[in-house]
Amino acid sequence: MALVLNDSGGLNFVRAGDVKSFESKTGLSDGSGEEMYQLIAELYPICRSITGQGIRETFGRIQQHIPLTITEVPSGTQVFDWMVPLEWNIRDAYVADRRGIRIIDFKQSNLHVVSYSTPISARMSLRELKEHLFTLPDHPEWIPYRTSYYKESWGFCLSHRQYLELLDEDYDVVIDSSLEKGHLTYGEYYLPGETADEVLISCHACHPSLCNDNLSGIAVATFLAKSLQARSRRYSYRFLFLPVTIGAITWLALNQRHVSNIKHGFVLTGVGDEGGFTYKKTRDGAADIDAAFAHVLRHSGELFEVTEFIPYGYDERQYGSPGFNLPVGCFMRRANGGYPEYHTSADNLDFVKPTSLSRSLEVVRSVVEVLEANRRYVNTSPFCEPQLGKRGLYRAIGGNVTGRSAEMAFLWVLNLSDGSHTLLQIAERSGLPFSTIKLAADELEGQGLLRRSG
Amino acid sequence: MALVLNDSGGLNFVRAGDVKSFESKTGLSDGSGEEMYQLIAELYPICRSITGQGIRETFGRIQQHIPLTITEVPSGTQVFDWMVPLEWNIRDAYVADRRGIRIIDFKQSNLHVVSYSTPISARMSLRELKEHLFTLPDHPEWIPYRTSYYKESWGFCLSHRQYLELLDEDYDVVIDSSLEKGHLTYGEYYLPGETADEVLISCHACHPSLCNDNLSGIAVATFLAKSLQARSRRYSYRFLFLPVTIGAITWLALNQRHVSNIKHGFVLTGVGDEGGFTYKKTRDGAADIDAAFAHVLRHSGELFEVTEFIPYGYDERQYGSPGFNLPVGCFMRRANGGYPEYHTSADNLDFVKPTSLSRSLEVVRSVVEVLEANRRYVNTSPFCEPQLGKRGLYRAIGGNVTGRSAEMAFLWVLNLSDGSHTLLQIAERSGLPFSTIKLAADELEGQGLLRRSG
Amino acid sequence: MALVLNDSGGLNFVRAGDVKSFESKTGLSDGSGEEMYQLIAELYPICRSITGQGIRETFGRIQQHIPLTITEVPSGTQVFDWMVPLEWNIRDAYVADRRGIRIIDFKQSNLHVVSYSTPISARMSLRELKEHLFTLPDHPEWIPYRTSYYKESWGFCLSHRQYLELLDEDYDVVIDSSLEKGHLTYGEYYLPGETADEVLISCHACHPSLCNDNLSGIAVATFLAKSLQARSRRYSYRFLFLPVTIGAITWLALNQRHVSNIKHGFVLTGVGDEGGFTYKKTRDGAADIDAAFAHVLRHSGELFEVTEFIPYGYDERQYGSPGFNLPVGCFMRRANGGYPEYHTSADNLDFVKPTSLSRSLEVVRSVVEVLEANRRYVNTSPFCEPQLGKRGLYRAIGGNVTGRSAEMAFLWVLNLSDGSHTLLQIAERSGLPFSTIKLAADELEGQGLLRRSG
The missing domain is CATH 1.10.10.10 (Winged helix-like DNA-binding domain superfamily/Winged helix DNA-binding domain)
Structure with missing residues (x-):
């Protein structure tokens, strides 16, 4: 008692009522942070994109923790206004100088290649090459992360420092990639509860070597799922691991009839950095999930911000499109774009912390406690x-x-x-x-x- | 005109519209403060409790001002979830030292005895006695006020200074009290108006020698009633003088069918000190009485605070229980517990002021003017x-x-x-x-x- | 595009979305300010009042810009609780000293005569005269503007400096005015749109030589009307040029059946000075016109204030009377009474600026754009x-x-x-x-x- x-x-x-109480009750604080960090470290080197082997391999590793169901949706499938794209895979890519030395090398960092780059093998002048190079002049040591999903194109990303040192000579440019009919892959884990009413937890899993932006959400969602397996559940819980945008659109298109079960939900992303918490409200802004997050954060003893919905950010914009208008918010630490490391090579294993992951997990667990008991x-x-x-x-x-x-x-x-x-x-x-x-x-x-x- | x-x-x-105008119109300011203070001084020495001769004697003195109807409810009567307790009376009580000198003496201050103390007559060591002594270490000169209504027990209250000076010897401990079948007593004054719609004014009358906490409310309620006798009244007015909690519960239990007549109401207590005004809103927080008090206080030219309802404080928590949900607020100066003198011997005749009483009366009279004319x-x-x-x-x-x-x-x-x-x-x-x-x-x-x- | x-x-x-964009699209800024200022300069010398030749002449000059319909309503016509007053005209007025020198001369400033002064021709002492003289001691160089529409009386206004210099002698006092059965005159311009739903723009035209207070509103309304002629219109637009109060009451009385067409409206006045903008909301405070003005002002890049409705000011108090409750706000720069020059000779051609007029016109044009496209x-x-x-x-x-x-x-x-x-x-x-x-x-x-x- x-x-x-x-x-x-x-x-x-x-000591009832503060978030810390969940710690002592569940014993999570003694190791879950480190375990989540280990999962991130394991997934970090994989070159993920919105389709392809990288995301499949990622789901395979998550399956060592929770029994994820994998769905493969063929390229060309119409999903609302969109079409499932060709599957992209990459084996190697580099730019080599006249001496044959790889001065930009995919094997050193998968961020070097613009995601969805079409294959190329050519020799070209620096001038030609430069039209396909992307850098961050304000952060000369960092490699930017860029994609070109819906326009066929190719490119390399590199540090601005290295860019300035490029000699005016010809280069061998190779991208050994393929863009072919294949599948879009997503992972799903459904934990039934006493009722069919569902809590949706959604995170994206389509970014290559970026830790906070995608891997932290994957890790916290995975460990939240694990912790819910053991407890009695009034609600059913559905965890989605998806390529951003097209993944959520695909899932919604294939599950349109079932979404009415979703009573509460949140997107989980960017929860490993050392910033304060951000909860972005649902489209209507007055859902139970909004009140639950605001309440838990207010009593968490940590810095936090509750912001209004805007139709930009992560997949809450799909769940919150007017045809669905689902009560799905978004839980983050620093909001997307709110830190310079966002979408750069600096979002690495140093940028996320076991303690941050652990505290983020405690918050979402507390939110689940509120939903269950409310x-x-x-x-x-x-x-x-x-x-x-x-x-x-x-x-x-x-x-x-x-x-x-x-x-x-x-x-x-x-x-x-x-x-x-x-x-x-x-x-x-x-x-x-x-x-x-x-x-x-x-x-x-x-x-x-x-x-x-x- | x-x-x-x-x-x-x-x-x-x-000069219409400010509270002062009531002064000039009614001439109250020229003497009512002093008259209310005199009533308090007269009632101060009486040892009141939630039952017994003290509260009866108090009502007898109020009857010299307004024709109070007295109701006696037998011990053991079931009132909702409660039972009317045994009647408590006390004649004498003291702790005497080895020389027979009364070092703690009920006759010097009725606060010395824990209210509802069971009778005792024994000799005991200081160590035994100390388990029944209560002091205020932070205010070493003051005697605390304590009660034990619903658990049979006995005790003495004394200043911490005196407590520290007690010698390690045996003491004669005597409480000449009785706890027997009897009655709970309350007073009621009903002033009929043009309609049966009622304004309820409720104050507690069960505290011994405490001036602000109970006597100030009694005095202002009494003089408000007197001033209403003369004027035409759209509303009927019901004044209740009750033992706190059990008195309100008893009245509500006996009058459950009639409470629907209550359209506005307020508890009146702690209105004699020199602090700013506090109005605590009704449970719903949007009643006419809430708007009336807020308006009058805003135009009073005095410091004031309007606070939200909480289910703690005085009998507004009974009137505002979910089964009744009556529009009854609470008007005070400094809120209960908001000043160190609260429930101590320092809440004495120096702590309340004629001017404070007079201004409090003006506020409630102005509120009545608003209700009548609205x-x-x-x-x-x-x-x-x-x-x-x-x-x-x-x-x-x-x-x-x-x-x-x-x-x-x-x-x-x-x-x-x-x-x-x-x-x-x-x-x-x-x-x-x-x-x-x-x-x-x-x-x-x-x-x-x-x-x-x- | x-x-x-x-x-x-x-x-x-x-550069879409800020008020300046309207400038560049319409080319208004290159000359409309000056043109509006010229219209004001042309109307400035005319001695207007709520009836008479002055207001007729004013409407005649406006007709050179827009085809105003003139309505003449006979004196004595009952309009709701009011009656159309006698028509007032004035030819000359002066106070002459013993040497016959006109020391106060209507021909120098029409503000010298209290509007609606009854005729007089008499010699009187300074003492007698002084009962009919009005000055502004706080602004000793300025002539006040005064009226006596509904009480037969006469008077002169003069600078306090001049007042102090008056010699204690007899004066010849002449007001060559007439107060006779005639008409109240108002002007109206109706621009039909795709629907019968109307936007009402109302301004008063009854003040003599006052630039900001009446002429600025006339000028901006006239040029707004001109600019609307050329464009396609979803709404119909009704421009009213009226004597204040009695004019609006008369128009409402004669058009009571048609007011239900009015979906949006605003009074336009005091829009030529250099102060920030003021928009005073409609009686309900939640009309589309309120949101439109608040939005346009918030994005205007200029200082502005949005104030609540009060039943005082200009004719919004008639449109917003409880029987009509029309959604009509009031757009001004500094609110009436909010600047010392208000209702004095200092509200002259120096007090209004072409740029201010131009920016005011841009705001109301932007508001119209919002209404049309919303x-x-x-x-x-x-x-x-x-x-x-x-x-x-x-x-x-x-x-x-x-x-x-x-x-x-x-x-x-x-x-x-x-x-x-x-x-x-x-x-x-x-x-x-x-x-x-x-x-x-x-x-x-x-x-x-x-x-x-x-």
Whole structure:
């Protein structure tokens, strides 16, 4: 029991209600951060794109943690206004100088090649080559990340420092890639609960060697899924690992009839850096998931920001398109584009931290706790307050002013349990953490003073 | 008539609209503060508790001012989830040292005995005694106030200074009290008005020698009742003088069928200290009484705070339990627990001031004025403005920019009297005091430009 | 087309969306300010009042710009609670000293005579005269403007400096005016549009030599009307040039059946000074015209204030009387009474500026653009985002972070075009200027991705 008598005979909850309590209950903090970091380190070298072997290999490694179902959708399949593209694979790519030395080498970093580059094997002048080179003059040591999914093209990315050192001579340019009919691949893990009502957790898995932008979301989603396997679940949970945009569009097109089950959801991405938390609200901005994230973050003791929906960012823009309008927000640390390392080689294994991953996982676990426990109750003794003291719930000696939180939680739950307020609304109105309110409700329900409503 | 021509031929109300105007109109300020203070001084020595002779004697003295109806409810009566407790009375109590000297003496201060202490007569060591002693280490000169209504127990309260000086010897401990079947006593004064719709004013009367916490509310309620006797009343008024919690619960249990008459209400307590005003809103937070207090306080020229409802404090938590959800707020100066003297011997006759009592009375009288006069009207000349000038209501010479308030009051009342806005809403939207809006409405009604709606 | 490719292959709108864009499109800024100023200069010497030859002559000069319809309403006509007054005309007026020298002379400034002064021809002492003299002690060089429309009276206005220099002797006092049965005159210009739904623009034309207060509104209204003649119009536009108060009341009384056509409207006055903009909201405060002005001003790059409705000011108080409750706001620069020159001889040709007039005209033209183009659309491809790239609307190369506005406009319009959001609401929620949103909507409609709703 999470209730103890305080010094004055009143009641206190044991450290209930702050995010840290989940740590101690689940023991996650003693290793999950490192485990998630290890998964990221393992996936880091793989050259992922929106299709191809890289994303398949990634899903294979995730399957060592959770039993992912893999779906392969043929190139050319019409998905709403889009078409599943050709599958892209790459074996090697380089630019070699006159001496045959590879001065830009895909094998050193897969960021060197613009994703979806068409094959090429040619000798060309520096002038010709330069039209296909991309750099970041403001960050001369970093390699940018670029793609050309929907326009056939090829290119190399390199550091601006190296670019400035290129000699005016001819170069051998080779990209040993293929762009052919094949498949788009996505991974899915469905954890059934007591009801068919679903919580959707979606993350993208299509970026090559970028740690925060894609791998951190994959890692936290995977470990959230693992932790949910063991517990009883009121909701069913669906985890999607997708190529960004076209993956979400494809999944929505193939599952259009089932999306009405989705009651809550969030996109998970960029949760490994050391920045404060960002939660971006759903399109309507008033969903339960919005209230749950805002509540948990407010009580997390960490810096955070809750921002309005905009139709830009990650796949929340597809889930939140007007035809679906699903209650799906987006949970990040620093928002996409909000840090200079975004979409560069500096988003590497140094940029993400085990502690950051661990705290991000705690937040989403706390959000899940809120969703699972959030109900309406009816006070069975609604006329005046019930006498808590005779039930051993209330301090027997008046005049005590410490240990007020537990007592206030009982009083708030009783006062607002009129069938119209949820526990989360009670927590918000009272200023108390959801977990405190939940413990009080459980105790009152056990005493017969509360029953579940509707 | 409260209207005069200003220098430029426009209209001005004579200092209308601020709380001070009630002073001059009623002459209250010239003596009511002192009279209320005298009542407090008279009631101060009585040892009140939630039952017993002390509260009976208190009601007897109030009856010298207003014809209180006394109700006696037998111990053991079931009132919702509670039971009326045994009646507690006390004749004497002391702790005497080896020389027989009373070092703690109930006759010196009734705060020395924990209220509802069971009888005892024993000799015991200091060590045994200490388990029954209560002090305030942070305020070593003050005696705390403690109760043990619902758990049989006994104890003494004393200053921490005295506690530290106790010698390690045996003591004679005597509490000559009784805890027996008897009655719970409450007082009620019902002033009928034109309609059965009621305004409820409730205050607690169960604390021993504490001035601000209970006696100030009793005094202001009593003098508010006296002042209402003389005036015409649209509403009926019900004044309740109750033991806190169990008294309100008992009254509600015995009057459950009649509470639907209660249209407005407030708990009155802690209104004699020198702090700013606090109005705590009703459970719904959007009742007329909330708007009335907020308006009057905003125009009072004094420091004030309007706070949200919480299910803690005084009997507003019973009136605002979900089964009743009555529109009952709470009017105080410094909120309960918000000052160190609260529930100590320092809440004495020095702590309350005649001026504070008088200003508190003015506020509640102004609130009553708002409730009484707050109506919806319909502009009988709704197309364009009526020509106020030809009725002697409007300045005849244009170009004048002084004396704007009276003119603005006419224009606001005419513009918003569409049957949906109350005078209080018009006052709030215009920024003008309710009393100015009321005078303008009276004048316009007299001219036939306004009629009462619905 | 207002869309161009930016450096990175993305799209940018050419300076779209700020008020300046209207300048460049319409070429107004190259001369309209001066033309409006010339009209003011031409009207400045005329002695206007609420009736009489002055206002008729004013309308005659406006007719050289737009084909105003003139209505003459006989004195004594009942208009709601008012009666059309006698017609006032004045030929001459002066105060002459003993030597016959005109020391106060109507011919030097028509402000010298209180408007609607009754005729007089008498010799009187300084003491008698002083009861009819009005000055501004705080601004000793300025002549005040005063009226006495509804109380028969006479008077002179003069500078306080001159007042102090008056010798204690007898004076010849002459006002050669007439107050006789005649007419109230107003001017009206109706520009039909595709629908009978109307936009009302109302300005007063009854002040004598005051530039900002009445002539600036006349000038901007006239040039707004001229500019609307050439363009296609979804709405019909009605321009009213009226004597203040009695003119609006008369027009409303004579047109009561037709006012239901008025969907949007604003009073236009005081738009020539160098102060920031003021928009005063309609009575309900939530009309489309309120949102349109707030939006245009927010994107104007100039200082502005949006204020709540009060039943005082100009004729918005008649349009907003409870019987009509029309959605008519008021657009000004510094609000009436908000500058010392108001209603004095200092509101002269130096006080208004061509640039100020020009910028005011740009704002009201932008507001008209918003009203004309503000519609709801339905996204014809509502499930997920349509693929903008394949339509040449979207940047083909990912990774670009510049040129975001055009892309965001497309995404916002698509996301919120669910039949419930207007373009103005989309502009507000996106933070983008209406004109950018409008261009995006046009483009998307052209591509078949959007259709007009309802």
